[in-house]
Amino acid sequence: MSERDQHDGVNRRKVLECMTWAGTGVLWTLSGGVPRSLGLVDQALAAEPQGLTFLQISDSHIGFDKPANPNAIGTLEESINKIKTLPVKPAFMIHTGDITHLSKEKEFDDAQRIISQAGLDTHYVPGEHDIIDPEVKIYKERYGKDAKGAGWYSFDANGVHFVGLVNVANLKAGGQGSLGADQLKWLADDLAGKSASTPVVVFAHIPLWVVYKEWGWGTEDAAQALDLMKKFGSITVLNGHIHQVMQKVEGNVTFHTARSTAFPQPAPGTAPSPGPMKVADDKLRSVLGIAEVTMRQGQDRLATIVDTALQG
Amino acid sequence: MFHQHDNRHLPRVVHLAVAILATAAFFTAARAEEVTVKIDNFTFTPETLTVKPGTTVKWTNVDDIPHTVTSATRGTFKSQALDTDDTFTFTFKEPGTYEYFCALHPHMTATITVEGKVGEVAPDAGAKMNPGAHSSPHSGTH
Numbered sequence: 098m099s100e101r102d103q104h105d106g107v108n109r110r111k112v113l114e115c116m117t118w119a120g121t122g123v124l125w126t127l128s129g130g131v132p133r134s135l136g137l138v139d140q141a142l143a144a145e146p147q148g149l150t151f152l153q154i155s156d157s158h159i160g161f162d163k164p165a166n167p168n169a170i171g172t173l174e175e176s177i178n179k180i181k182t183l184p185v186k187p188a189f190m191i192h193t194g195d196i197t198h199l200s201k202e203k204e205f206d207d208a209q210r211i212i213s214q215a216g217l218d219t220h221y222v223p224g225e226h227d228i229i230d231p232e233v234k235i236y237k238e239r240y241g242k243d244a245k246g247a248g249w250y251s252f253d254a255n256g257v258h259f260v261g262l263v264n265v266a267n268l269k270a271g272g273q274g275s276l277g278a279d280q281l282k283w284l285a286d287d288l289a290g291k292s293a294s295t296p297v298v299v300f301a302h303i304p305l306w307v308v309y310k311e312w313g314w315g316t317e318d319a320a321q322a323l324d325l326m327k328k329f330g331s332i333t334v335l336n337g338h339i340h341q342v343m344q345k346v347e348g349n350v351t352f353h354t355a356r357s358t359a360f361p362q363p364a365p366g367t368a369p370s371p372g373p374m375k376v377a378d379d380k381l382r383s384v385l386g387i388a389e390v391t392m393r394q395g396q397d398r399l400a401t402i403v404d405t406a407l408q409g
Numbered sequence: 410m411f412h413q414h415d416n417r418h419l420p421r422v423v424h425l426a427v428a429i430l431a432t433a434a435f436f437t438a439a440r441a442e443e444v445t446v447k448i449d450n451f452t453f454t455p456e457t458l459t460v461k462p463g464t465t466v467k468w469t470n471v472d473d474i475p476h477t478v479t480s481a482t483r484g485t486f487k488s489q490a491l492d493t494d495d496t497f498t499f500t501f502k503e504p505g506t507y508e509y510f511c512a513l514h515p516h517m518t519a520t521i522t523v524e525g526k527v528g529e530v531a532p533d534a535g536a537k538m539n540p541g542a543h544s545s546p547h548s549g550t551h
Contacts (some may be wrong), residue, residue, distance in 0.1 A: 163473040163493070198475070199475060200490075225514075226513075265513075268513075268515040269481075270481035270482075270510035271481075372450065372451060372472055372473055373474065
């Protein structure tokens with residue numbers, strides 16, 4: 098961190114440029130396992146073209162038209178437009194599920210048409226809303242052809258190992274999100290050959306830690322997945338599903354959830370149910386948004402995550 | 410204005426259709442009980458329900474989020490995803506305890522207990538009702 102502080106003067110102007118698009122973005126940096134909200138300088142550094150920067154969007158719920166946001170298509174378009182104006186072009190994008198609201202072909206078509214306008218390769222994992230077509234086949238046909246099981250896979254970029262997991266399929270009564278034995282076995286094999294110094298980014302729809310069990314906001318066998326990763330020095334877990342920003346750090350694991358581009362949900366336990374939350378029309382865009390993740394090799398092994406609302 | 414004019418010619422046909430449907434509904438209702446369960450605020454209401462064999466249970470989702478009605482232990486019934494105002498019905502013939510949940514939000518659980526002798530209601534109740542499950546998604550605005 099002291100290294101970064103030395104960059105203060107150099108980056109002032111960049112900071113200001115940055116703030117014009119950052120809106121209410123919240124920056125966290127993680128060092129030694131302790132999250133620290135940082136000043137503007139680091140926010141500017143996040144925009145420096147070094148290391149790997151990629152984007153996360155989530156919960157676009159195309160097809161949703163209820164009072165909490167009658168125009169989920171419009172707010173996804175706004176999100177993509179925001180991505181197009183970022184000062185540093187991200188390497189690619191991940192979408193952490195609930196692309197659609199009801200798994201309809203037209204919803205997938207609309208989502209694809211809009212998201213592709215970002216001009217970025219996009220890696221998906223399904224949310225529970227993406228696998229409710231009667232034959233449960235559309236998501237896999239479109240996004241999971243090369244994936245295993247219900248759609249899990251891994252890839253490497255800039256020395257970072259990315260793992261996309263599915264924790265929304267074959268859920269059991271009374272339970273939460275679930276990865277299942279087959280996926281855990283695959284994960285063990287997938288990670289086996291990786292060196293401990295490889296930064297790992299894991300993304301899945303439902304949080305891989307228990308945010309609020311009463312609302313099913315957790316994954317019952319996530320601990321087994323994390324156990325398989327414990328040798329790695331830098332683990333970043335990116336999730337959606339709860340339509341709000343949450344962050345937690347445990348040792349060398351950073352857990353983070355992104356906002357939805359469609360509608361907000363209440364903070365845990367603050368409402369009778371986790372359903373869509375209606376906010377004043379002029380507040381909606383302040384609770385929707387995207388997340389930008391930067392991995393800086395050689396300087397900081399943990400990810401820097403900037404959440405940006407559609408409007409401040 | 411043209412619509413009003415047109416409507417004057419419709420009632421007789423409509424009334425006939427309504428009469429036929431009402432008659433059918435009357436006989437069905439007379440032979441088998443129908444009980445409703447509401448899905449609201451991510452909860453099945455009532456969460457526990459005791460019915461006689463031959464009872465048809467009708468679930469209606471009033472949430473802004475889709476849910477399912479999925480048998481937990483017996484694999485006997487399983488709805489499609491029910492969007493807002495969609496319904497699902499199932500007729501319980503055999504006594505027993507039927508636990509079910511929402512396959513999308515599995516913390517949502519509920520139980521239906523079927524108590525009593527199988528022959529306690531009219532023997533043809535099950536035959537006249539659709540014996541299996543039936544989802545009736547209403548066309549929404551999507």
